Amino acid sequence: MRIVFDRSRCKLHGQCRGAAPELFDFAPDGSLVVLNENPPEELREAAQDAVDACPEQAISIED
Ligand code: SF4
Structure with missing residues (x-):
């Protein structure tokens, strides 16, 4: 799985x-960052x- x-x-x-803090966070400059672009299958529900x-x-x- 890949997060686009x-x-x-x-x-x-x-x-x-808020929905998936394991996968998204804000950088110090305020921009959004994807913490893991290729998360394991167990994070699919959080990603969705x-x-x-x-x-x-x-x-x-993307799969
Ligand atoms: S617009 Fe950006 S910060 Fe807002 S929910 Fe979507 S990806 Fe997250």
Whole structure:
């Protein structure tokens, strides 16, 4: 599984981080970072929660 993050769509709401703090966080400069772009299968549900939580469709999952 690969997390695809489209930075150009990101409006920095932070819902993704709320849904999946194992996978998303804010950097010191305020930008969003994907902590693990190739997470293990056990984080799929968290990753999907983040996809669903993002109001900008900035996150997707590729298999
Ligand atoms: S929820 Fe979407 S738009 Fe908001 S910070 Fe996360 S990726 Fe960016």
